[in-house]
Amino acid sequence: MPELPEVETVRRGLEKMVLGDTIEQVSALYPKIIQGDPKNFCQLLKERKILSIDRRGKYLIFNLSGELSLISHLRMEGKYFVKSSSDPLEKHTHVVFSLHGGKQLRYNDVRKFGRMELVPTSQKFEVSGIKKLGPEPTKAAFDTSVFYHKLNQKKKVVKTALLDQTLVAGLGNIYADEVLWLSRIHPETPSYRLNEQEVKLLHDNIIIELAKAIRAGGTTIRTYTDAFQHLGSFQFELHVYGKKGMPCERCGASIEKIVVGQRGTHFCPVCQKVK
DNA sequence: TTCTCTGTTAGAGA
DNA sequence: GTCTCTAACAGAGA
Known part of the structure; x- marks a missing residue:
């Protein structure tokens, strides 16, 4: 699915919907989406507040309380949307972030190519993939x-x-x-x-x-x-x-x-x- | 039914 | 290093 404009549009939507929310618990229904140990991933995210959402190239970066960042790449068909926890789960929803207050941030990906990874916030631009990216396509950065x-x-x-x-x-x-x-x-x-x-x-x-x-x-x-x-x-x-x-x-x-x-x-x- | 195509990228091998 | 090809996966459409 998404190239830079689509990822940026997703980022802006997420800012409106989940900024300031706190994660209650996470379940990884299709664990291969997660880099590293999925149990550890779910455990580490508990009670983290979503402080800001960045983008670099086609990568989304959720900056969380406690100096942790969630790096997310949607690859071909990854999508995020917000539902009530009472709404039935969609067929291709693979990761569910339950937020305090009854909302759920759901990651849906028909082809299962998307990837997520947790890193210390100080290293968010150092993870493989992001580290190698060229400049953002803006007048200020792109020479x-x-x-x-x-x-x-x-x-x-x-x-x-x-x-x-x-x-x-x-x-x-x-x-x-x-x-x-x-x-x-x-x-x-x-x-x-x-x-x-x-x-x-x-x-x-x-x-x-x-x-x-x-x-x-x-x-x-x-x-x-x-x-x-x-x-x-x-x-x-x-x-x-x-x-x-x-x-x-x-x-x-x-x-x-x-x-x-x-x-x-x-x-x-x-x-x-x-x- | 079967084949081809699809918005991405990491990793293998030359 | 640099380049090319493949794999990861599911579904739409011919």
């Missing part, structure tokens, strides 16, 4: 010339490079295709062939597009919902993802779908030429 030099050193094609979270954090398969179309760059262009001007354009489009998608509450293609179980609306603003065979909005050519780095990749064969 064009650093991006250019990193792309320049890579042998991969640009689409694959964009999915590499160490160059810039947060892009996934949908937004990678979208920013390449916006920048008129063919997804199979070797990343070292991009000149500074093209990289600047790509860089700016990444910042603009992810911010726009956050404003739209993310993209719902099949199953994504935020913590309120609302759909996103950015799917109505996509230009190429999922548009195979439809006319390019710029030139009218038929959008093609190919496989790049084992991922479905959409592009316009006329506006996006390989260099």
